[in-house]
Amino acid sequence: MSSDVTTTMYESGGIVMQVELRELSMEFQDVIAVDRLNLKIEQGKLVSILGPSGCGKSTTLFMMAGIYESTGGTILFDGKSMNGVPPESRGIGMVFQNYALYPHMTVLQNIQFPLRMRKMPRKQAMERALEMAKLVQIDHLADRKPGQLSGGQQQRTAIARALARKPDLLLFDEPLSNLDARLRLEMREEIRRIQQELQVTTIFVTHDQEEAMSISDKVILMKDGVVQQYSPPQKMYDEPENLFVASFLGSPPINQLQGSISKGVVSLAGTDQSIPVEAEGQNADCVVAVRPEAFYKAEQDEFHVIVDVELVERIGRDMIAVVKLGGTALRVFLAHEDDVHAGNRIRLGIRKKGFHLFTPAGERIPFQASWFGHKQ
Amino acid sequence: MERTTWRASIQAYLYLLPALVIIVLFTIYPIIKSLLISFYDDYDYFNDIVYARGFASYQYLWNDPTFHKALWNTFVFVIGVVPASIALSMFIAVLLNSNIRLRSFFRTAYFIPFVTSVVAVSIVWRWIFHTEYGLFNYVLGLFGADPVAWLTDPKWAMPSLIILSIWKGLGYNIIIFLAGLQNINEQYNLAARMDGAGKAKRFFHITLPLLSPTTFFVSIVSIIGSFKVFDEIYALFGGQPGPASSALTVVYYIFEKFYSEWEFGIASAAAYCLFIIIFILTLIQLYIGKRKVTY
Structure with a gap:
């Protein structure tokens, strides 16, 4: 059903x-909200802009929309500069x-609004x-006013309105x-479904990493108005380009x-x-960053560090242990069957990937992991 | 919820009492008394003796061409003032609501007429309207128009009064409209822009409907206020209801009957006619408002 909708909707290429x-x-008075951004968003992709609040992600979006006029640089849509083009x-x-x-408008009137503004004939707009x-599964609510809808239904209406005029x-x-x-x-899966059905280039601003990771083709991670990394979400998680990216996700x-490199x-x-x-460097200070899931309970014959277990939490299928390594507390995912209790001293191996x-x-810092371990 | 007890109720009534006494004495009693007076056909005011009761006052109004003229003039005045005042003040409020320079100066400037005494305002306008030395005729003269006898020609007295009243009412209406405009979330405007609506379309499709509760309030207040017009006439025409009674309104008629002619029964009956007209019009407005101002 919905694929028919798609073809009729987007047949004019x-x-x-x-x-x-x-x-x-973008500069506001004395704050630089967005600082010399350079990037390309490929057609038909869903790209998330992710970052902590105040990182400039919404500002970037509003500049693309034309609500904010940028204070420098250019936005190009299909190679055409959008400078000075109103929203x-x-x-x-x-x-x-x-x-x-x-x-003051019903659901249907809301969705029709952008079409009517384009002078589409009433019947066709309807x-x-x-x-x-x-397409967004709210056709049974067509005559309701927004005040009579739940949050999810309002969301669906808003998406339908945004999509109405292709x-x-x-x-x-x-x-x-x-x-x-x-x-x-539910809605994030819905947005992904609709986006993939229509293949419309989509930019999605969020501060929720899980949201960004789950629905995007690519993620732009921003901090203080600067792009930290722009890559597919899994790559961003596995190969963070800096400590901020590693710690944010x-x-x-x-x-x-x-630690220090020698x-x-x-x-x-x-x-x-x-x-x-x-790794390069002599007595150079460094930060060792290890994902919680990169630790595992090691055997005697492989590389390991020795830690003291402080606390064990079992949450459903996971077991998280808080362990102390030289005064630093680490969070570690362990296997469900591992027999670990608070007060134990245990051996932890490290997977090279995390x-x-x-x-x-x-x-x-580029490096070559040279330890021996049973698990990758 | 606290339970209603006699103790608490009596305490509350005690607090309400001072205001209640004043309202009963100066509002409720006169309302009832004037209704009764309107049925006094023969009345000795000084000794408060009623010789005859009946419908003579209403009969008189039914047949009095002066009263009909007053009614007609009042309707002309309301129709001349209210729509123009609402449209103009909404337009100015929209302008003042946008980001313009000296915004707070203009807001104050437009509000000044509202806080100034009607008498002072009317003196200035008497000069503006003056046939020989007035500002209006001077400006008209620049365009080659003949001078207009604004205040002395019966044909022009009502337009002059309407112009003054529109101007006088702007300040209050603008303030109310500004408050209404600021209640409208900027997001709707942004969303409409994203939906491809230009300035005019945004105004008619978004701002105007969302402003309708305010417009409704302003229209009720303006209509009631305009039906009761009196001081502007009194001051503008120097204690006369315009040349040849050309600006005689219902309230002015009541005033004349009461204070000049001492026809208390007729004055009260006219007041009740005005009350019923305003009451019916307000009911109609409420009915329309219920159907149009819902979202």
């Missing part, structure tokens, strides 16, 4: 758009954080609006933050240990233990 930002900057002429659909449904309502670009500004946990999960967060090993500060690693080295300033 040329709707998927490539977005490029060149040296894009109403950019051909963008946008879903706002609080949906911004027009309270048909299209009904199609869109079907936008070249679809923008989401933290669309799920007003929904409860279960609905959030993952829950519980990545473990950080102070010949063939990284010695861990406050202990006499070390990890065999080949192990990273950074300079104290947070830059990535």
